[in-house]
Amino acid sequence: MRAAKGVDLRSQFGFHTIAIVCLVVLYFPLLILIVFSINANDIVAVFSGVSTRWYEKAFYNEEFHNAARNTLIIAVSATIGSTIFATLAAVATTRVAPWRGQNAVYMVINLPLMVPEIITAVATLSFFALLGRTLGFNFGIGNIILAHLVFCIPFAYMPIRARLESMDLTLEGAAADLYATPFKAFWHVTLPLLMPGISSGAALAFIVSFDDFTITQLVAGPGQTTLPLYIWAMIRRPMTPEINAISTILLGISILFILISFWIAQRRKAG
Amino acid sequence: MVELTGLPAVEAKNVTKTFGAGPDAVVALDNVSVTIQQNEFFTLLGPSGCGKTTLLRLIAGFELPTAGSILLEGQEVAHLPPFKRMVNTVFQSYALFPHLTVAENIGFGLKMLGRRRADRDAQIEKMLKLVKMEPMRNRKVHQLSGGQQQRVALARALAPHPKVLLLDEPLSALDLKLRKEMQIELKRLQHETGITFIFVTHDQEEALTMSDRIAVMSHGKILQIGTANEIYEHPVDRFVADFIGETNFIEAEVMQRIGNRGQIRLPSGIALARELDPIAPVGGKVTLAIRPERIDLVKPGADCQLAGKVENIVYFGTDTHFHIDLDTGGDVTVRVQNRRGFQEVLKQGDAVGLRIAPEAMQVLKD
Incomplete structure (x- = not known):
């Protein structure tokens, strides 16, 4: 819908300038990254011709493969786990009669979003250290999965709860009226209608886990290098455009996941 | 004319429903008693806030009575959840499942009751025919007009062959012409299925033209129960006389x-x-x-x-x-x-x- 004349923001003084500055600041660095990933030169900052050699190098890079495998295992596991917990939490906080502690529960669920990540990282490290020393527990890569799973929950929770709150409760009433027990009503009505929220939540959780650096850096043990950690390590060595190629691949995967989740949400809405 | 058996389908006995507590409490139903017979087209008529929808929700099981009892064919059901009552509702907003097709919507109740697929499909076909929606069976709900959604909502509620069909102002969202058509359609459906209909409306003309009997309600009480003619010709008090015509x-x-x-x-x-x-x-x-x-x-x-x-x-x-x-x-x-x-x-x-x-x-x- 078009805004009424005079209220249209686009006619305000400086609107175009601000918009262009924002777009350039946001996307120009990414453009440089992509352009220099096809740079034939050995030095990142000197462009001397188009080549796919850095992609080829990355393709045969064993360390990159390991890092990519670790990252996918961690991100997929953490996404599945956190989305399940977030869905349960969202249902438990929206499908109950209002009670006194409700706001406190919202706070507890969303607090990790407000705690500085480095604090969470140090806390998680201490927790695993304690667990290892006192009980002898060490899950290896499972430690990272567990840490990611936990801090992804609030990200997955928000879109799922928003979807549940905007859902017409009469539909669940209608299911009960048509002989659906509370579990069947959830399975056959609430859950299918919740799918757009769940897919946005899962996509958000995946992206957050996929590019997490701080927590992973502290919790990861030897041989548990993820892509962000690997890229960080590469920067400290003499830099080649291979780092641009790997970063571009990472960017491509992120965009792909966002598109898939967007597509699922759209299809559900239309369907 | 539908033959009345004279047996009670639904009985409400001294039903009171209060929302909230203390000084803010609202009495939605105040010691209401009514007996609705099998095969009857019974209408609860009254202005908004008179308690007619609350009574319907109590019969459906969406609310628990504060006091009194509700009997379905002689069985006390006041404590049973909605999914354990052989009663179905046509909601004012239709409440059709947007992720299911027309046929899947109609078959939902039967599926939940655990009926075999072949039986379900046969009943779905029967219902599609009953509401004249056969060509629409594979459509999604959002591809239907308001009148068509109304028919699907009716078919969905009738498919499990409930003992009582509850209708919560189902015609209020339709335009005048469609409403007149659906009034006749509802009478036909009730006649063909032989199911007890309890119809809630604030439209006195709708009540007069469709009902076997009408209960006129105001402020949580039933003021008068009778046929359309009795209520029109012999209103008991000023409110009924003024509200009806x-x-x-x-x-x-x-x-x-x-x-x-x-x-x-x-x-x-x-x-x-x-x-x-x-x-x-x-x-x-x-x-x-x-x-x-x-x-x-x-x-x-x-x-x-x-x-x-x-x-x-x-x-x-x-x-x-x-x-x-x-x-x-x-x-x-x-x-x-x-x-x-x-x-x-x-x-x-x-x-x-x-x-x-x-x-x-x-x-x-x-």
């Missing part, structure tokens, strides 16, 4: 009474013999309800019960409404069918006489 109210004085009969005097001084069931002492006042179409406009004379002047004339096509200022104070509306006669020559300010048959004057309880 248009009514003129005229005060009369009780002159004498012997048993439940007595003499009353109209403001014009004319005396009438009436049955006086309610307790009104000699010298006290009673209210008479007179329907606008039961008054004849004639030349002023001795044979008139009341007299007045034409204050306003409103033409409606099939009939004309005359607003008459009475010589004795107050005013009445007279509805005259547009056939050639004395009233054709009337104009504003003319003196007229009002002739009212004694049986057209209903003594109210209030």
Whole structure:
């Protein structure tokens, strides 16, 4: 819908300038990254011709493969786990009669979003250290999965709860009226209608886990290098455009996941 | 006409429903008792907030009564959740499942009851045919018009063959023409399925044309239960008379009474013999309800019960409404069918006489 004349923001003084500055600041660095990933030169900052050699190098890079495998295992596991917990939490906080502690529960669920990540990282490290020393527990890569799973929950929770709150409760009433027990009503009505929220939540959780650096850096043990950690390590060595190629691949995967989740949400809405 | 078995389908006994507690508590239903027979088209009629939807939700199981009991074919069900009652609802918003097709919506109840696929499909086909939606079976809900959604909602609620079908103002979202069609359609469906219908509406015309019996409700109480004709012709009190159709109210004085009969005097001084069931002492006042179409406009004379002047004339096509200022104070509306006669020559300010048959004057309880 078009805004009424005079209220249209686009006619305000400086609107175009601000918009262009924002777009350039946001996307120009990414453009440089992509352009220099096809740079034939050995030095990142000197462009001397188009080549796919850095992609080829990355393709045969064993360390990159390991890092990519670790990252996918961690991100997929953490996404599945956190989305399940977030869905349960969202249902438990929206499908109950209002009670006194409700706001406190919202706070507890969303607090990790407000705690500085480095604090969470140090806390998680201490927790695993304690667990290892006192009980002898060490899950290896499972430690990272567990840490990611936990801090992804609030990200997955928000879109799922928003979807549940905007859902017409009469539909669940209608299911009960048509002989659906509370579990069947959830399975056959609430859950299918919740799918757009769940897919946005899962996509958000995946992206957050996929590019997490701080927590992973502290919790990861030897041989548990993820892509962000690997890229960080590469920067400290003499830099080649291979780092641009790997970063571009990472960017491509992120965009792909966002598109898939967007597509699922759209299809559900239309369907 | 549907044959009534005379057996109760639904009985509400001394049902009270209070929302909230303490000084903010709202009494939605106040000691309501009603018996609805099998195969009956029963209507709960009243203005918004009268408790009619609350009563429906109590029968469906969406609310628990604060006091009293609800029986479904003789069985106490007040404590049962909705999914354990053989009662289905047509919701005001239809509440169709947007992620399912028309056929899947209709089959939902049967699926939840664990019916075999072949039985389900046969029943879905029967229902599609019943509501004339066969070509739409694979459509999604958002691809249907309001009237079509209405039919699917009906089919979905009828498919499990409930003991009672509850309808919560199902026609209020449709335009006038479609509403008239669906009124006839609902009567046909009730006749063909033989299921007890409990219909909630605030539209008195809908109630009068469709129902076997009507319960008129106000402020959480049932004021009167009866056939359309009984309620229209013999309203028990001022609220019912006013809510169902248009009514003129005229005060009369009780002159004498012997048993439940007595003499009353109209403001014009004319005396009438009436049955006086309610307790009104000699010298006290009673209210008479007179329907606008039961008054004849004639030349002023001795044979008139009341007299007045034409204050306003409103033409409606099939009939004309005359607003008459009475010589004795107050005013009445007279509805005259547009056939050639004395009233054709009337104009504003003319003196007229009002002739009212004694049986057209209903003594109210209030």
